[in-house]
Amino acid sequence: MSNKDSGKPQKVLQVPQKDMAKAAKAMQNVGISGTVKNMGGTKKRSVSKKK
Numbered sequence: 001m002s003n004k005d006s007g008k009p010q011k012v013l014q015v016p017q018k019d020m021a022k023a024a025k026a027m028q029n030v031g032i033s034g035t036v037k038n039m040g041g042t043k044k045r046s047v048s049k050k051k
Contacts, residue, residue, distance in 0.1 A: 010034050010035060011027070011032055011033070011034030011035070012034055012035045012036075012037060013027065013035070013036045013037070014036075014038070014039060015036060015037075016038065016039055017038040017040075017043065020038055020045055023036045024036045024045055024047045027047045028047055031050060032047070032049070033047055033049045034047055035047070
């Protein structure tokens with residue numbers, strides 16, 4: 001298992017397609033970085049921490 005970034009666990013949130021934007025926004029608000037995926041796993045969206 002090789003993680004290029006650091007050793008921190010990446011959060012992966014799997015949500016319905018229509019909730020992806022909401023989920024990404026919520027993660028940013030809480031200051032979590034990770035990935036938001038739709039249920040089918042066809043769309044992915046990376047969320048990075050706010051500076």
